[in-house]
Amino acid sequence: MHEVDMTKCLVLSMNEWRQQHSPALPVVERVHLQVGDFTCVEPDQLLFTWRLAVQNSWLDGAELAIEAVPLVGRCVRCQHTYSPSAETAYRSPCCDHPMEEIVSGRELRIRSVDYSLES
Amino acid sequence: MHMPLEDTLGLNLLAANQHQAAHNREHFDAWQLLCLNVMSSPGAGKTSLLEQTLTALSSDLAMAVLEGDMTTQLDADRLEAVGVPVVPITTGRACHLDAAMVSGGLRLLGQRLDPASLDLLWVENVGNLVCPAEFEVGEHRKVALLSVTEGDDKPLKYPVMFREADCVLITKTDLLPYLPVDIERIEAHIHQVNPHCTVLRVSASSGEGLDGWHSWIRRELSAQRHQQVADPRRHGRRDSSGPDHDVVLHLVNA
Numbered sequence: 001m002h003e004v005d006m007t008k009c010l011v012l013s014m015n016e017w018r019q020q021h022s023p024a025l026p027v028v029e030r031v032h033l034q035v036g037d038f039t040c041v042e043p044d045q046l047l048f049t050w051r052l053a054v055q056n057s058w059l060d061g062a063e064l065a066i067e068a069v070p071l072v073g074r075c076v077r078c079q080h081t082y083s084p085s086a087e088t089a090y091r092s093p094c095c096d097h098p099m100e101e102i103v104s105g106r107e108l109r110i111r112s113v114d115y116s117l118e119s
Numbered sequence: 120m121h122m123p124l125e126d127t128l129g130l131n132l133l134a135a136n137q138h139q140a141a142h143n144r145e146h147f148d149a150w151q152l153l154c155l156n157v158m159s160s161p162g163a164g165k166t167s168l169l170e171q172t173l174t175a176l177s178s179d180l181a182m183a184v185l186e187g188d189m190t191t192q193l194d195a196d197r198l199e200a201v202g203v204p205v206v207p208i209t210t211g212r213a214c215h216l217d218a219a220m221v222s223g224g225l226r227l228l229g230q231r232l233d234p235a236s237l238d239l240l241w242v243e244n245v246g247n248l249v250c251p252a253e254f255e256v257g258e259h260r261k262v263a264l265l266s267v268t269e270g271d272d273k274p275l276k277y278p279v280m281f282r283e284a285d286c287v288l289i290t291k292t293d294l295l296p297y298l299p300v301d302i303e304r305i306e307a308h309i310h311q312v313n314p315h316c317t318v319l320r321v322s323a324s325s326g327e328g329l330d331g332w333h334s335w336i337r338r339e340l341s342a343q344r345h346q347q348v349a350d351p352r353r354h355g356r357r358d359s360s361g362p363d364h365d366v367v368l369h370l371v372n373a
Contacts, residue, residue, distance in 0.1 A: 002250035005136075012135035016130065029123075037224060040249045041132075060129050086275045089311040096244060099282075100312040108132040108253070113123050 003045040006108075007053045013110060014059060021117065029061040030114040038071040038105035087116030138220035143257025146225065148347045151233040153340045154242065158275075158280065159264035161246030164290040166194045167323040168264065168332075169243060171202045175333060180340075185224040187216040187245045191211040192362055194243065201213040204231055215250035216242065218257055238340060258344050260285040267300050267307075268293050274308040281309050285316040286335055293322040294346055 010031075018026060035041050043066045050064045075092035081103055084090040090099035093097040126326060130135050143214050147154045157165050173182060183204040186195040195207035206224045208216060221242060228234060242258060244251040263275055263284035274281040276335060279286060287309050294301060319326035 002253065004251075005213065005215075005217060005254070006132060009133045009135040012132055013128075013132075016135075017126070025311060026124075035132075040253045047312045062243075086278065089275055089308060090278065092309060097310045100314050102282075110123055110130045110132055110134070112127045114123065118121055 002040065003042060003049045005047065006041060009050040010050070010110065011053055011057070011059065014113075017113065018058065024070075024117045025058070026115040026117055027112055027117055028059055030063045030065050030117045032111040032113070033064060033066045034069050034107040034109040034111050035066050036069040036105040036107040037095075038102065041108060044067060067111070068109045069104050072103040073099045074101040074103050076100045076101065133253065133255075134139060136218050138325075139222055140255040140257040143218055143222055143225065146234070147240065147257060147259065150237065151344060151347050152234065152237045153212060153260070153338075154241050154253075154256075154258045155202055155239045155262050155339075155344045156242045156244060156258035157262045157264070157353045158244045158248075158251045159246060159266075159290075160248045160269060163246070163264040163266040163269065164323055165243050165246070165264055166197055168288065168321065169198055170201055171323045171326070171329060172332070172336070173198065173203045175329065176239075176336070177203060181201070181236055182241065182242040182304060183228055183232065183234075183237055184243060185216075185221060185228065186243050189214070191322040198243075198282055204228065206231075210245055213245045214245055215254050216244050217254045220255040226272075233330075238337070247274070251322060252277075252280040252283050254344070260339055262288065264288045264290050265305065266307070267294055267302060270309055271304040273313055274305070278312040280317075282312045283341060284313065284316050285339075286319065287313075288332065289318065289320045291324070291338070292320045292327055293325040322330050327353050 018073050035043055046066065047064055054060050054062060069086050071084055072081050073092065074081050075097050077095040080094045082092050084099045092099060148272045159165050184198050186198060186205050186207045187210055188194050188207065189210050195205045199205045199356055208220050208228045210216060210220060210369055261284045263280055265287060267289060289302060302320065309318050319328055319331050319335065321332050323339045
């Protein structure tokens with residue numbers, strides 16, 4: 001359940017972000033994440049641990065929006081992009097080449113924050 | 120009045136951990152040592168391999184171990200018996216070491232010796248093929264172990280770990296005569312997800328392949344020392360879409 005630790009890291013980053021707005025208190029409506037398919041993260045568990053982690057904190061009520069990013073590889077022989085999968089041992093269908101270059105799918109990114117400032 | 124606003128962060132989800140890992144690595148580079156993060160599933164033979172490796176290399180390399188374990192000090196006691204300083208890090212319920220835990224281990228290590236006197240710092244991670252792959256601790260190289268008893272499908276089932284590894288050791292090769300396992304298939308599957316990593320066959324029991332493993336360590340130590348002198352910045356990773364890419368942004372923003 002490493003999503004617990006990932007959520008802790010996320011909350012730490014959000015706390016840091018909040019400092020930038022000090023002394024104003026940002027009210028966060030939504031945090032947008034990008035989570036690649038080729039990571040060790042289960043989005044549902046992240047949503048679950050997020051709800052627990054932000055309870056009674058300044059982030060209470062903030063939603064987590066997770067955009068899944070598909071795994072895309074690029075065949076280094078012919079430059080075609082493809083969707084690597086375990087069933088085909090991640091090889092490129094065009095040239096039967098191993099998964100060398102990953103174009104997307106390794107993202108674990110806090111993309112943006114929707115918020116308002118009390119004034 | 121409330122104004123809806125949006126901030127684009129582009130920050131790594133694990134930025135807090137990455138930040139600490141980068142900080143650890145700065146120390147490693149200042150001390151001019153090579154830090155290796157050793158990972159595998161439980162029982163793949165990390166501690167046995169380390170026992171042999173520490174014994175073989177301790178005559179001419181100064182080494183220390185940060186030993187991650189969930190609840191016990193059993194592995195740390197085994198390694199300490201070899202005569203190399205070991206700092207146990209019990210992670211409690213956490214299934215991996217993170218950069219802050221390693222930082223805590225470094226502080227304890229610093230009370231026992233001058234880390235600048237070390238050539239190699241070993242981090243033996245908690246036995247797990249999933250989580251440790253995502254949590255950098257500041258290492259220069261990742262070493263993954265896969266024992267022949269685990270089956271040839273593991274690199275495909277746990278691809279992130281094998282993708283991230285710089286060196287994969289196929290362990291317990293002395294058992295091959297007794298198992299219906301095709302070691303070439305294991306190697307092929309590792310190279311399917313990571314075509315350029317070093318793959319070595321070793322047995323801590325029979326000693327098979329350990330010379331090649333020791334040569335790899337010495338080669339990487341030498342390469343890292345050259346890099347530390349020429350360019351004291353960190354060792355980068357391959358995948359530009361990957362987690363590491365963002366930490367640079369984070370440090371610039373910090």
